[in-house]
Structure formats: structure tokens, C-alpha cells
Amino acid sequence: MSTDTRDRLLHGTIEALRTQGIAGVSARTIAAAAGVNQALVFYHFGSVDELLAAAAIWSTEQQVAGYRERFGRVRTLRELQRVGRELHLRESANGNVTVLGQMLAGAQTNPAFAAATRDALGLWTVEIEQVLTRVLADSPLGEVADVPGLARAVAASFIGMELLAAVDPEGDQAAFRALDQLGALLEYLDDLGPAARVAARRAVRTAVRRSVRA
């Protein structure tokens, strides 16, 4: 069956990216992971690169769908951090986010990968934007924050942390603790009185103007 083989190849590509990295994937390693003949890579996807690009988007779609419900329940920054930590722990273990990191590395020198990786990242940022909009709704940040920009910063940082975790697990844990502290500080701002919040808004707006000039 054609769709079955296509699916096996997509699965096999992710598996190969996980275990071999972007530098080690090949039609043969993918086919071996997929349990199909090597020539089928070219029959179904034309080339290894096209399969990699297709697999990146396919895999990200599935992952994002798996977290959509959980994201939808997030109402506070604390909950968002909690989900982020869960996601980090689970995906560090199964290596699915690392796959995006591998694609991102390949994308630096491959325009076709760049488009696919941008689209895959976009699937995450769309979700993160929605969550951030809710979370920041009644915070001083919410009224002036560049939510799309913040969502991209979160996604990029997350992938950086995911890549870090593999080479320095203790450093990664320390980094996550530090980000929890940062979140606590931001939440604290929500508990301030009206006068302080006005001042906080002013500070943020000033920074916005400053960064626009820069």
C-alpha cells in the first residue's frame, strides 16, 4: 500500500534524524529505520531532502496536535511554565524536538529546508501566541507586548535549550530553574497595585520605543 509505505518512510525519517542527526541521515538509514527498500525513498518523495522537509512538517503537526488540548487549558504564566517543563522533559526523552533542531541546523545552508523549518516552527508559534495572549491578558505586558515576537523567542529558546540538554544535562536543569525564577518575577508584577502597574506599563512602552529606534 502506498500510504502505508509513505507513513513508514515519514516515521523512519524522524527516527533516523533522532539517532543519526542531520549529518548522518541517508536514504539507506531512513529506509532501514522504516523497514522498507531504499529505492522507495526516491519513488515516493523524489529525493532525501524532500523527504526530510516533508517529515519535519508532518512530525511537528502531530506533536503540536498532541499538546493543543493542554495548551488550551493554560491560563497563567505559572501553568505555562509547568507545561513547558513537561514538554521539555518528555521531548528530551523521546527526542522529537531535537529533530526540529536538526532541521534548523540543516536549514542554515539549504533554502528548501529553511522554508520547511520555518513552516514547522510556525505551527508551534501559532499555539504559543494563543496561550501567551490569554496568559498576558491582564498583565502590564499584555497591553504592549509583541506577542508574536515573544512566541518566536519562546520557540527559539526552547529549541536552544533542547539542544543544550543533550550536551549538558545539569546546565540545562539549572537554566530551567532560572527561567522559573524569571516567570515568578513577571507574575509578581501582576500582583502590584494600580499605580505600580501604570509605571510598569510606562517602562515597557519606553523600551518598545527604544527598540524600534534601534
Place this chain on the structure above:
Amino acid sequence: MSTDTRDRLLHGTIEALRTQGIAGVSARTIAAAAGVNQALVFYHFGSVDELLAAAAIWSTEQQVAGYRERFGRVRTLRELQRVGRELHLRESANGNVTVLGQMLAGAQTNPAFAAATRDALGLWTVEIEQVLTRVLADSPLGEVADVPGLARAVAASFIGMELLAAVDPEGDQAAFRALDQLGALLEYLDDLGPAARVAARRAVRTAVRRSVRA
């Protein structure tokens, strides 16, 4: 001359990583970029992998040294953001930080790379720790912050943003603007009165305990 050839190979390796990525480097592409014979890769470094690891550390040492003076002058979060933005702009253009991203991608499936990349990242985090210690000295964060953890979060996020910039330049700019806003909010905390700062410290400490439990 031996040292000359070694240097050419190190230079050539970085150049090859920049233009071909971790997936495209080979003894031949490196030798071509270095302008030396391909066999010299193995004579001087034993293997392509060993050369890549050596080049990652060598290149990072040089880069970090080039920013040490500038880092030393940073006294406020605002200045740190400014230097970070400069660094991002310059290194996006010359692609040197992307090289660390490429090594990080390769490190996910190569233990020897993992050690080299951890060491190279360590060169950055050592500097960032010093700057953060100064910058946070008289902020509520300074007294409870996990500065080493924060430094690693900054380094990892920076590399993530660097990788993002190549696939989504507009998204990358928006992300940097959003981080500027975040910095402004944190600076605002420094301008709070004594009572508010005590409360902020308490909020951060609570978060620390919370994250230790998690």
C-alpha cells in the same frame, strides 16, 4: 610549516561549517576552504571529527576573547541587551555563532562532539555569568537568582535565536524586540521602593522553592 597548516585547517573548518553545515562538511570541503591538501586533515588531526571538535573550541575562544572587553564594560541590563543585540547582528552576518549551532546539532548524536561543544559553550557562559553577576548585583533577582543557570539559559536561547534568524529574519527581529520589553520590565523592578522589592524577593524565593520541588 606545521602550525601554519594547522591554522589554515582550523580556519577552513569554520568556513566549511558556515557554508556547508555539519551535514555537508568533509575532509575535502575543509581542505578546499583551507587551501591545503586533503590528506593533511588526517595527518594533523587524525580524523574529520577530531578536527571539527578542535575547530569549535578554537573558534569560540577567539570569538569570546573579542567580546571580553565589551562584556567587561557592561553594568546594566540595558547595556547587556545592547551588547547582545550587537553580537547577534554581527554574528548573524558572519555566521560564527551558527557554527556553534551546527556543532550542537552534531553533538546530539556524537559524544565526542558533545564534550567539545559543552566546553565551547562553557567559554561563553563563564563570561555571561560574570556580566550577569554585575548586572543583577543590586536587583531583587541578584540575591536569589541562579546566575549560572541564567547564563546557560541566555547562551542556549541565543543560539536558538541565531538558528531562527536564518530561516525567519522578520520573526527573529520581532523576537528580539519582545526580549527588549522583557528586559525593560525587569529593570523596572530595580526602580521599585523598598517594600515592593521585599515582596519581589519573596515572590522569587517562592518560585525557587517551587522549582526545587518540581
Place this chain on the structure above:
DNA sequence: GTCTATATTTAGATAGAC
């Protein structure tokens, strides 16, 4: 749609002349 066989290119690595 799938498999075998194969053409072609490129990779890492080494032997040996200079």
C-alpha cells in the same frame, strides 16, 4: 508499487614517493 542491480559520485582514510 516494490525489488534488484547498478551507474556514478563522494566520503574517510592510508601507503608511499618526495
Place this chain on the structure above:
DNA sequence: GTCTATCTAAATATAGAC
């Protein structure tokens, strides 16, 4: 230390039988 020549393994990709 450097270069040429070369071995071997592995890569992409395709033709053609089934």
C-alpha cells in the same frame, strides 16, 4: 610535512524486472 595515488565504504539516484 606535504603530495599523489588509491583502497574501501557509503551516498544519491535510476533502469528495468516483477
